[in-house]
Amino acid sequence: MDSLKKYITAEGRVLSDDILxxxxxxxxxxxxxxxxxxxxxFRRRYNNCEVNKxxxxxxxxxxxxxxxxxxxxxxxxxxxxxGQAKNMSGDAYHxxxxxxxxxxxxxxxxxxxxxxxxxxxxxxxxxLANGEALKALISIVSQAGAxxxxxxxxxxxxxxxxxxxxxxQGIRVESLARIKSMSVENGIEFCE
Amino acid sequence: MDSLKKYITAEGRVLSDDILxxxxxxxxxxxxxxxxxxxxxFRRRYNNCEVNKxxxxxxxxxxxxxxxxxxxxxxxxxxxxxGQAKNMSGDAYHxxxxxxxxxxxxxxxxxxxxxxxxxxxxxxxxxLANGEALKALISIVSQAGAxxxxxxxxxxxxxxxxxxxxxxQGIRVESLARIKSMSVENGIEFCE
Numbered sequence: 001m002d003s004l005k006k007y008i009t010a011e012g013r014v015l016s017d018d019i020l021x022x023x024x025x026x027x028x029x030x031x032x033x034x035x036x037x038x039x040x041x042f043r044r045r046y047n048n049c050e051v052n053k054x055x056x057x058x059x060x061x062x063x064x065x066x067x068x069x070x071x072x073x074x075x076x077x078x079x080x081x082x083g084q085a086k087n088m089s090g091d092a093y094h095x096x097x098x099x100x101x102x103x104x105x106x107x108x109x110x111x112x113x114x115x116x117x118x119x120x121x122x123x124x125x126x127x128l129a130n131g132e133a134l135k136a137l138i139s140i141v142s143q144a145g146a147x148x149x150x151x152x153x154x155x156x157x158x159x160x161x162x163x164x165x166x167x168x169q170g171i172r173v174e175s176l177a178r179i180k181s182m183s184v185e186n187g188i189e190f191c192e
Numbered sequence: 193m194d195s196l197k198k199y200i201t202a203e204g205r206v207l208s209d210d211i212l213x214x215x216x217x218x219x220x221x222x223x224x225x226x227x228x229x230x231x232x233x234f235r236r237r238y239n240n241c242e243v244n245k246x247x248x249x250x251x252x253x254x255x256x257x258x259x260x261x262x263x264x265x266x267x268x269x270x271x272x273x274x275g276q277a278k279n280m281s282g283d284a285y286h287x288x289x290x291x292x293x294x295x296x297x298x299x300x301x302x303x304x305x306x307x308x309x310x311x312x313x314x315x316x317x318x319x320l321a322n323g324e325a326l327k328a329l330i331s332i333v334s335q336a337g338a339x340x341x342x343x344x345x346x347x348x349x350x351x352x353x354x355x356x357x358x359x360x361q362g363i364r365v366e367s368l369a370r371i372k373s374m375s376v377e378n379g380i381e382f383c384e
Binding site: 031033035062078081110 | 215216220221222223224225227228250251254255257258259261262266267268269270271273302303306
């Protein structure tokens with residue numbers, strides 16, 4: 001995904017050794033041309049895999065999920081809700097996670113009838129760093145007894161432990177851009 | 193949009209005279225085939241209008257915005273964030289609104305550089321009832337000095353005052369399904 005790496009280098013802003021702002025194209029303003037390339041690439045990587053549901057978490061993941069769905073036969077997208085929303089049906093799967101960005105713990109939830117043991121699931125999300133959100137989504141797939149086909153991540157901070165940890169459990173994680181290191185002075189260095 | 197009305201009748205669940213659950217296709221699980229029809233219809237209604245930005249609010253609006261963008265030359269989608277997120281840039285437009293669903297007031301925010309006086313904006317959202325979210329989004333368009341082309345709503349509860357109020361200000365609001373009344377006993381009755 002050299003084109004995506006170039007785009008991330010051009011559009012992303014490294015604010016510190018740990019913070020990459022991508023709000024011009026990924027999680028505040030959304031470039032749907034970029035997302036279309038992301039969706040195509042997820043399809044290419046999971047080309048021979050049967051997927052009938054895409055799972056993500058609000059809010060940024062929704063955009064990725066909906067555009068990616070179009071390359072997976074328009075399969076339904078389910079987004080986990082943050083918190084135990086009042087207007088959710090009572091019967092839901094829950095998983096708790098720690099947000100390093102916000103410095104708090106919270107719960108994500110998926111109504112049970114939207115994820116079942118019949119489902120072959122591709123999880124998508126914008127970032128993978130410590131892996132908290134991904135682990136919570138994987139837990140929900142497991143609770144549902146669904147089959148986890150794999151995960152599709154736009155940007156992985158490969159210098160943080162989430163990706164290695166999840167792959168070590170035998171779970172397939174495809175990240176389109178893996179960042180080896182970054183700094184305000186030197187910008188972004190991608191893994192080979 | 194008879195096909196959308198039929199779909200809403202078939203898939204939506206009327207829980208009370210005021211609550212229509214659409215979480216099987218619109219705001220928890222997302223049917224991207226349905227959303228594609230929504231996007232096409234927004235394009236048809238705003239066919240001769242120049243739109244270079246789609247504005248919505250997290251979370252449900254993101255899906256509608258991203259699919260609709262594909263029928264508006266893949267223009268960028270900006271979603272207003274709820275609350276004054278810690279990882280937002282400092283310079284943002286804000287508008288406050290009351291959520292009848294949650295029973296609380298909150299603020300939505302858009303970073304200034306993603307909405308400017310150059311923009312011709314289509315606002316999209318899933319529901320229009322009291323119009324609180326739409327009024328807040330319109331306020332942000334106004335603060336930015338952008339041109340508001342109009343609003344595209346999937347489901348309007350026409351028996352609540354938001355739609356009439358906003359239209360009375362000369363703002364174009366296109367709702368694909370306008371509900372005249374609904375009840376658990378009799379289901380949904382649409383406006384002609």
